Amino acid sequence: MRPDPTAGAGLPGPAIPPGTGVGGRAGRSAGSLAGKAVVVTGAGRGLGAAYARLAAAEGASVVVNDVDIDAAAEVAASIGAVCDDSDIGTWAGAGRVVEACRSAFGRIDGLVNNAAVFRLASPYQQDPDEFRKVVEVNLLGTAYCGLHAIRAMRDQAGGGSIVNVTSGSHAGSAAMAAYGASKGGVASLTYCWAADLAGTAVRVNAVSPNAHTRMADAFERYLGDRAAGQNVGKDPSTNAPAVVYLLSDTAAGISGQVVRIDGDELSLMTHPGVAAPAVRIPAWTVAAVASAFESDLAHRQQPLGVHPTNA
Ligand SMILES: NC(=O)c1ccc[n+]([C@@H]2O[C@H](COP(=O)([O-])OP(=O)(O)OC[C@H]3O[C@@H](n4cnc5c(N)ncnc54)[C@H](O)[C@@H]3O)[C@@H](O)[C@H]2O)c1
Numbered sequence: 119m120r121p122d123p124t125a126g127a128g129l130p131g132p133a134i135p136p137g138t139g140v141g142g143r144a145g146r147s148a149g150s151l152a153g154k155a156v157v158v159t160g161a162g163r164g165l166g167a168a169y170a171r172l173a174a175a176e177g178a179s180v181v182v183n184d185v186d187i188d189a190a191a192e193v194a195a196s197i198g199a200v201c202d203d204s205d206i207g208t209w210a211g212a213g214r215v216v217e218a219c220r221s222a223f224g225r226i227d228g229l230v231n232n233a234a235v236f237r238l239a240s241p242y243q244q245d246p247d248e249f250r251k252v253v254e255v256n257l258l259g260t261a262y263c264g265l266h267a268i269r270a271m272r273d274q275a276g277g278g279s280i281v282n283v284t285s286g287s288h289a290g291s292a293a294m295a296a297y298g299a300s301k302g303g304v305a306s307l308t309y310c311w312a313a314d315l316a317g318t319a320v321r322v323n324a325v326s327p328n329a330h331t332r333m334a335d336a337f338e339r340y341l342g343d344r345a346a347g348q349n350v351g352k353d354p355s356t357n358a359p360a361v362v363y364l365l366s367d368t369a370a371g372i373s374g375q376v377v378r379i380d381g382d383e384l385s386l387m388t389h390p391g392v393a394a395p396a397v398r399i400p401a402w403t404v405a406a407v408a409s410a411f412e413s414d415l416a417h418r419q420q421p422l423g424v425h426p427t428n429a
Contacts, residue, residue, distance in 0.1 A: 149177030150366040155223035157181040157215055159206050159263060160233025162189025164331035165283075168354035169230050169361045171197055176362050181219045183233065206233050207255040212262030216270055225274050228365040229267040231260040231282045231304070236333045238293045238340040249296040256300035261307055268311065268320060277319020279365045282308050284324045284376055286387075286424030293340065305376055309389060312374030321373040323364045326387055326424075327357040328380045352381055360384060378424075393420060 147153070151173055161170040162184030174180045174197035184190035187203040194201035202218045204211035219226040234256045237248045264280055271278030287294040288302035304324060311322040334349040357379045363369050364377065376387035397410040 147177065149175065150362060150368060151228070152177035154178045154227035154365070155181075155219050155225050156228035156230065156365060157183060157202075157219045157226060157263075157267070158230040158232055159183045159215060159259070161230075162186045162193055164333065165327055165329055165354045165357055166230070166232040167193045168329075168358045169232060170194075170199060172355070172358035172362050173228070173230075173365065174199060176366075178228065178365075179223045181215065181222065183215045183218075185233075206259040206263050209262050212259065213266050215263065216266040220270060225276075226267055226270050227276065227278050229263060229278070229280045230361055230365070231263050231280065233259060234283065234297075234300075234333075236336055237296055238337065239296070240293055241295060244296065252296040252300050253303075256297070257303040257307070260304050264307065264311065264322070268315070271320045272318070277321070279369070280311070280320070280322045281361050281364045282322070282324040284308070284326050284387075286326055286328075286378070289424040290422035291424075305387075308376065309374055316373070321364075321369070323369075323372060323374065324376045325357065325361055325364070326376055326378040327354075328352050328378075329354040329357055356381070387424075393418060 154177070156173045156178040158166050158170040158173065158180060160166040161182040163186070166184070167182075167189075170180050170182050170193055180194075180197060180199040181202050182190050182194040182197075182199045183202040183204060183206065184193075185203060185205050187201070190201050190203060193199070200218060200222045202215050204214040204218075206212050206215060216226055216229070235252055237252050239245065239248065260282055264282070267278065267280060271280075282304050283301075284305045285298065285301040287298035288305055289298075291298050308322055308324040315322060328349055329352045330349045331354060337348070338345040360377050360379050364372065376389075378385045378387050397414050399406050399410060
């Protein structure tokens with residue numbers, strides 16, 4: 119962890135002028151996250167910075183993590199947060215960011231697993247090392263931070279809230295196999311951990327955001343006109359209230375959900391499930407399966423893409 123350079127003596131801790139009563143173990147006293155300690159990974163820019171800013175404005179003591187230390191330091195300094203430059207794609211780095219929060223604030227109440235990398239490629243040109251990098255940061259990084267946080271939250275009074283970050287691309291999107299698969303893994307992680315932690319005070323949800331960020335620029339550069347201005351005009355800050363809500367105690371009954379934010383629309387993503395009704399096969403043969411497809415399943419193929427009209 120690298121402390122925010124504006125924090126003073128080079129020791130980890132909140133970059134807060136003495137006497138403001140902000141941050142530290144006491145936390146802040148007003149707002150929907152008053153008294154809570156929250157980590158936002160990849161918060162040096164884009165959506166993560168927006169989540170960190172609103173979390174701080176809502177009273178949380180915040181750790182701003184990003185491998186881009188200059189970006190992280192700037193955001194941290196602007197909101198009086200602790201700054202951390204751990205690479206969350208490693209088990210040790212993920213442990214460091216969670217520990218940064220516990221050592222600065224004494225606990226970790228919230229984790230926003232926002233850090234990710236974005237790569238676009240056709241299957242004919244996909245570089246296997248790039249595929250690995252995407253999975254390491256987006257899926258393993260989310261899993262590693264979550265595992266460290268869940269163990270810390272289990273051992274503290276009050277539990278905690280984890281907000282993972284997935285993407286509509288996991289429902290099927292051309293040129294996004296690595297990214298979409300990593301985000302599909304994040305959605306599955308959310309469902310599985312919510313099942314693991316049912317009945318405890320630790321909740322796990324995910325968001326599927328939309329905003330014009332550096333990532334959206336890369337998408338537009340790659341797809342040109344086919345990007346269809348999908349995220350133009352969508353400010354990262356419009357996604358932050360849903361994340362802060364999920365972190366807050368007001369969302370105490372909400373777990374295992376993927377919440378989608380798109381412009382002025384707020385919705386829940388459907389979970390993958392069995393498309394009923396099943397076809398009964400009295401005796402398993404290839405011919406019986408072919409017949410089931412011919413008479414029924416071929417006409418009920420599931421659409422690709424997050425919007426059914428994309429099929
Ligand atoms: N922008 C969108 O419309 C959109 C849509 C769906 C999902 N998302 C998701 O939202 C999140 C934020 O996206 P964004 O558009 O703000 O992207 P961004 O590229 O602007 O920001 C991502 C940040 O993560 C940091 N990061 C990357 N690898 C890291 C690592 N190993 N450890 C720590 N930090 C690391 C980067 O330095 C960067 O600052 C991502 O999870 C992304 O997949 C974004």
